Structures are given as structure tokens and as C-alpha cells.
Amino acid sequence: MTEQRLATGYVAPTGGWRTATVAGLRRPLQRSVELRLDVHDRIDHLAGQHYVVRLTAEDGYTAQRSYSVASAPGDPLVELFVERLDDGEVSGYLADVVEPGDELEVRGPIGGWFVWDGATPALLVAGGFGVVPFVAMIRHARDLGRLDLLRVAVSSRTLAELPYAEELVDAGAVVVLTREPRGIRPAGRLTAADLVPLWEPGQTAYVCGSTPFAEAASQLLVGMGFPAADVRVERFGPSGGP
Known part of the structure; x- marks a missing residue:
């Protein structure tokens, strides 16, 4: 090892x-x-x-x-x-x-850049299958009795296409759908208005998704005032790893 x-x-x-x-x-x-x-x-x-x-x-x-x-x-x-x-x-x-x-x-x-230590506050922002590492973080937080440390926002085309949808909702994730409304929120992309209520002092932001999503979400966070050094990004796609 x-x-x-x-x-x-x-x-x-x-x-x-x-x-x-x-x-x-x-x-x-x-x-x-x-x-x-x-x-x-x-x-x-x-x-x-x-x-x-x-x-x-x-x-x-x-x-x-x-x-x-x-x-x-x-x-x-x-x-x-x-x-x-x-x-x-x-x-x-x-x-x-x-x-x-x-x-x-x-x-x-x-990998060591994208890990969560289980002890510090984090804002998790995912697109589609980018939720997978965040499910590990949520499960770890639940095992530790520290779900309060995590704030989660995920984006998907539809709820039926979102991996671990029920588990994410149970953990309090904000779920944004781009092809169908959810509750009173119309279909649409993730916006700063979705993320601002999840902000807390001392958070590290983790972003995971396709390259276009990761770039857009990162820009949203920096535009909100997140220091770029506190935003950790993991991209995926047909030709690349996490």
C-alpha cells in the first residue's frame, strides 16, 4: 500500500x-x-x-x-x-x-484531492452520474452521525434518470431537473439561487459531473464568492476517468 x-x-x-x-x-x-x-x-x-x-x-x-x-x-x-x-x-x-x-x-x-474527511463542512454539487462519490460521502456522514456537515445540490434531466434519487432526497439534497418540473420549481438548469441557501461558513465545495456541468457549476460557486482554492472539481466523460 x-x-x-x-x-x-x-x-x-x-x-x-x-x-x-x-x-x-x-x-x-x-x-x-x-x-x-x-x-x-x-x-x-x-x-x-x-x-x-x-x-x-x-x-x-x-x-x-x-x-x-x-x-x-x-x-x-x-x-x-x-x-x-x-x-x-x-x-x-x-x-x-x-x-x-x-x-x-x-x-x-x-485519489486524494477529492476526498471528504468526515469532519469538516462541505457543499456537494453534482450533475447526473456525478452524484456517485457524493453518495459515499453521505453514507459516511450518516455512519458518523454527521449529516449536518453536508449540503447537497444535484442536477439531472429527470428524476427517473438520477442514480440514488431516493437516498439523495432522504439526505435533504436539493434536486434540480432540467427536463421536467419538480414541485413548484419549473424545469431548468442549476442556478446560484439554488446554491446560495446551502452556503455555510468554512465549507469546501465539491463539484462532480460532465465537463460542461463541472465548468458551469464551478463558475456559479466562484461567482457566489467561494474562493477558487476551496472548490474541488472532478470531471468525467466517455474518454476520461473521474
């Missing part, structure tokens, strides 16, 4: 390649899969870290992809939520082919 020491002095663990057995599998949304992995000789992760999944073909060709962890550090299994991308070599296999009992090659946990 190696470690990455953060500027705050917090240490983020880093694990090497391991074999993981698929202990459970659900497909709660179209074009997606929730995987529960029993990682052999697992190194405990921090909320906000991710894993790499690597596939190897019979001819030796390999493809790999990074996925944020949705499970809390105290969960005995590692939970990944995978969106099936068009022409996605890894996501297509995970969403359509993998079954319980299969073995996968994984590496993790990885």
Missing part, C-alpha cells in the same frame, strides 16, 4: 491491482449497473476515492476505466455505479455481461 499526503495533513490510501468477486448486481436505471464487489485483500477507501476496472481479452488487449466508489468506508464491499456509454468497451461489458460470481481486475482506492 502507498499513501498520498494531502495539504491538510490527511493521508489518502492507495491500493494496487487486486482481484474482485462480483458479490451483488442490480440494474436500477436503464443503461446502468450497480456492482457490489468483494475486493480481495482490500485497502479501506476514503469517501470520494475511485477504482480502476481493467478488462483483458484473450489476445492480451486491455481496456480500463475509472469509477467512483459509492459505498461508505465502513461498508465491507466496494460499490460502483456504472453508466453504460455508447461504444464504451468497459462500461458495456460491466452493464451487459457481468454476473454475480464473476471476477474482475481492479485497482484502488485511488
Whole structure:
């Protein structure tokens, strides 16, 4: 095991390649899969870290992809939520082919910039499947009895397309939908008016989503007065990791 020491002095663990057995599998949304992995000789992760999944073909060709962890550090299994991308070599296999009992090659946990320490206030802003690392943070906060430290805003096309929608709502997340109204709020993009009520002194802001969403949300936060140094951004897309 190696470690990455953060500027705050917090240490983020880093694990090497391991074999993981698929202990459970659900497909709660179209074009997606929730995987529960029993990682052999697992190194405990921090909320906000991710894993790499690597596939190897019979001819030796390999493809790999990074996925944020949705499970809390105290969960005995590692939970990944995978969106099936068009022409996605890894996501297509995970969403359509993998079954319980299969073995996968994984590496993790990885990352130290985007982790939440479980002790400081945070504002979490996500678009679509960008909610996944925040679900890990919410679950960790719940385990610690400190949900009061987190304020959450998420944006999705529709509620039916939002991963972990019920869990996010139960945690008090502000849910903004761009293709349908929600309550008295009409359909529309996330705005500063949605975020200002969630602001508290001393917060670190975490933003996760597609590159266009991440850039727009970051600009909203800085425009509200958030110091840029206190905004941590994680982007994802068909060709990149978290």
C-alpha cells in the first residue's frame, strides 16, 4: 500500500491491482449497473476515492476505466455505479455481461484531492452520474452521525434518470431537473439561487459531473464568492476517468 499526503495533513490510501468477486448486481436505471464487489485483500477507501476496472481479452488487449466508489468506508464491499456509454468497451461489458460470481481486475482506492474527511463542512454539487462519490460521502456522514456537515445540490434531466434519487432526497439534497418540473420549481438548469441557501461558513465545495456541468457549476460557486482554492472539481466523460 502507498499513501498520498494531502495539504491538510490527511493521508489518502492507495491500493494496487487486486482481484474482485462480483458479490451483488442490480440494474436500477436503464443503461446502468450497480456492482457490489468483494475486493480481495482490500485497502479501506476514503469517501470520494475511485477504482480502476481493467478488462483483458484473450489476445492480451486491455481496456480500463475509472469509477467512483459509492459505498461508505465502513461498508465491507466496494460499490460502483456504472453508466453504460455508447461504444464504451468497459462500461458495456460491466452493464451487459457481468454476473454475480464473476471476477474482475481492479485497482484502488485511488485519489486524494477529492476526498471528504468526515469532519469538516462541505457543499456537494453534482450533475447526473456525478452524484456517485457524493453518495459515499453521505453514507459516511450518516455512519458518523454527521449529516449536518453536508449540503447537497444535484442536477439531472429527470428524476427517473438520477442514480440514488431516493437516498439523495432522504439526505435533504436539493434536486434540480432540467427536463421536467419538480414541485413548484419549473424545469431548468442549476442556478446560484439554488446554491446560495446551502452556503455555510468554512465549507469546501465539491463539484462532480460532465465537463460542461463541472465548468458551469464551478463558475456559479466562484461567482457566489467561494474562493477558487476551496472548490474541488472532478470531471468525467466517455474518454476520461473521474
